[in-house]
Amino acid sequence: MRTTLVFVVLAAISAGLAWWSKPEAISKESDVTEDRVGQDVFPGFNDPELAASLEIIQYDETLAQLKPFVVAKDRQTGLWKLPSHDGYPADAAEQVRDATTPLIGLRILSIASTDRGDHELYGVVSPEDSSLAAGSSGIGMLVRLKDATGKVLAALIIGKEVEGTVGQRYVRIPTEDVVYTVEIDTRAFTTDFRDWIDDQLLDVRGFDIARVGVRDYELVQQANNTMGLTRNFDATVAYDAAQNRWSLVDYRVYRGGAALPAEPEPGQTLNTRFLNDLRIAVQDLQIINVKRKPAALAEALRAETIELKDQQSIASLQEQGYFPAQGPQGTEIYASGGETIIGTVDGVEYVLKFGKAAASLGALGGDGQADSGGLSRFLIVQARLDPAQFPQPDLEVLPETVEELLARDKEQLGDDAPADETEEELRERLEVVREQIAKENQRKIDERNERMEAARQRVEALNARFSDWYYIVADNLYRRLRITRDTLFTSASNIPGGIAPAADGNPPPITSADGQPSAKKPPGDASGDTASPSDSTPPDSAPAGDASQTEPQSLIPDDLQSPKSNSPGDPEPPAADSPAGPGDGEGTGNGKDAGNGNGTGDGGTRPPAAVDA
Structure with a gap:
């Protein structure tokens, strides 16, 4: 009985102490925090240049997971990167300053x-x-700045807007319980x-x-779990900016x-409507996310000739919708x-290779909505030299x-050619003229070589940047950049000012870049001669619009199979020197992709069909 009374007394004393101490603690904290009204939240932080990293951390209440966004300055190079995006280079000096200033x-x-x-309120x-768990609510956005040593300069949890105000928010320092109201512009804390x-x-x-x-x-996809290739067509069109005109250079x-x-x-x-929009799309090409390639793959793509030997690189390419084929000039990557x-x-030529599409690849924008309804697509970019330029x-x-x-004097000067020169004077002038011509010739050669060397260095620098990354683009941009037969050609009657087919169904004459009729007739045009219909298609040319009727060629030989697609007895891959490049039936290619061709063509006897843009 005595023991029971002791416990009852002790419990009563503890409850009384708790009741007495709680309001006293709050009262004291209130007294302290009321004194802070009108003061700075971070009185010791006043130099934005001290910031070496910025973290913006949000919480996905539906998925119950953190969404961290981090931008940090590399200690060795001093350049800004995005650790939250595999270390992708950031153009962030001003952006960090804008996020620091508030x-x-x-x-x-x-x-x-x-x-x-x-x-939570x-x-x-x-x-x-x-x-925190799925369904948790009232979660704020944490903004944290650190200096180069990792010391926290400022950390703030930004909450809801204050009702009835403009630009005011509830905020809290993570180490404190007190909730303040401040006026702050949160637009600088973008995670886009x-x-x-x-x-x-x-x-470009x-x-x-x-x-x-x-x-x-x-x-x-073939029965033996390998990937086959069916080629349809190659085409190259040229754009004359001065004339605002597109012309068909080669079509195979x-x-x-x-x-x-x-x-x-x-x-x-x-x-031309599609082609003009494609020019704008190239100029405005924006990525919405990135994924780092394996180091061995990135290194291989930086080389003059691509050689892929490791399974990780092959598996990575296949996962993103790319398939390599080995040839005598290295590995070519099909998209x-x-x-x-x-x-x-x-x-400089930019080869845009589009991989697979998926709904989970895009990055959410500032409004929390993904582009194109969330559908995005992988993109590999490779640069190469275009000798045709x-x-x-x-x-x-x-x-x-x-x-x-x-004879040169007479051709260039006519009646103004020097007269009555002695033999000695002529010999002296011959040496002077030869020296002048030699210098001018060398100037032209040097100018051409300098331009080519500048382009070669540009290609090398671009591939050093492109080789590390799978880029991710919105599907609506992909549709503007992807060329098919249906987007490349259209009925002439659909082009403003275009010429519709004649009543007999024959097309209008193809014109060259100067607007003159081409000497070569379109297929099926028998006007002016009595050739049979079969004569209109030479034996070494294909009917208009004829696609390949061959069986798919198998890609990825045995030694380059990924484990999941390895199958004994796989057919040989297509030869990399098969006709593949736009306008280059030889398929010798240049730069990064064996067999890509440079678009100059070996069938250039046909004058280009020019169309005003």
């Missing part, structure tokens, strides 16, 4: 609460709280990947584009594995989403004799 001189307007139980629950990077991936302007090429093929379809020169279908012409080739006036200069022949000098 925290400097951030003044406390009032005290909303000192009770921890009110955190004001939306200032820490996203790093270990007790695109806001933190150089959004011009290619840095619309008027820099000189040529556009396409390799149209299909990758088909595949029959029996061979690329044969062809013409558009009767009544079809270049779809499940097709290829578009952009050639520029400075001699560096033709050999037109060099003048040096006169060897006085007679050749006089």
Whole structure:
């Protein structure tokens, strides 16, 4: 009985102490925090240049997982990177300063609460709280700045907006229970990947584009669990910025594995509306996320000739929708989403290889909504030199004799040619003229070589940047960049000012770049001769629009199979020197992809079909 009374007394004393001490503690904290009204939240932080990292941490209440966004300065290079995105380079110096500035001189307007139980009400629950679970609510956004040593300069949990105000928010310092109201612009705390990077991936302007090429093929799953290749057509079109005109430089379809020169279908012409929009899409090409490639794959893509030998690289490519094929000139990478080739006036070609599509690849924008309904697509970019932009200069022949000098004078000067020169004077002038011509010829050669070397260095620098990354683009952008037969050609009657087919169904005459009728007739045009219909299609050319009728060629030989697709007895891969490049039936290619071709073509006897843009 006596023991029971002792426990009762002790319990009563403990309850009384708890009742007495709780309001006293809150009262004291209130007294302290009321004194802070009008003061800065972070009085010791006033230099934005001290910031070496910025973390913006949010919590996905539906998935019950953190969504961290981190930008940090590399200690060795001093450059900003995005650790939350595999270390992708950030264009973030100004952005970090913009995100830092709101925290400097951030003044406390009032005290909303000192009770921890009110955190959910004001939306200032820490996203790093270990007790969070699916369905948790009232979770704020944590912004944390650190210096180069890792010391926290400022940390703030930003909660709900204060009702009836503009720009005011409830906030809390993570180590405190007190909830303040402040006026803060949260737009600088964006976690949209695109806001933190150089959004011009290619840095190509619309008027820099000189040529556009396409390799149209299909990758088909075969019975032996390998991937087969069916080629459809290759095409190259050129753009004349001065004339605002597109012209068809080369068009080939595949029959029996061979690329044969062809013409558009009767009544079809270049779809200049699509091509002009493609120029804009290239100029505005933006990525919405990235994924780092395996180191061995990145290193292989930086080499002059691609050689893939490790299973990790092969598996990574296949996972993203790419399939390598080994040939005598190295490994070529085929893309499940097709290829578009952009050639520029400075001699650099950009090969855009589109991989698989998936709904989970995109990054959420600032409004929490993904682009294109969430559908995105992988993109590999490779740069290569376009020799077609560096033709050999037109060099003048040096006169060897006085007679050749006089003939040159008559051709260039006519009646103004010097007269009554002595033999000695002519010989002296011959040496002077030869020296002048030699210097001018060398200047032309040097100018061409310097341009080519600048382009080669540009290609090397671009591939050093592109090789590390799978880029991810929105599907709506992909549709603007992906060229098919249906988007490349359209009925002439659909083009403003276009010419519809004649009543007899024959197409209008193909014109060259100067607007003159082409000497070569379109397929099926028998006007002016009595040739039979079969004569209109030469034996070495393909009917208009004819796609390949061959069986798919198998990709990925045995020694490059990933474990999941390895199958004994796989067919040999397609030869990398098969006709593949736009306008290059030889398929010798250049730069990174064996067999890609440079688009110059060996069937260039047909004058280009030009269409005003």
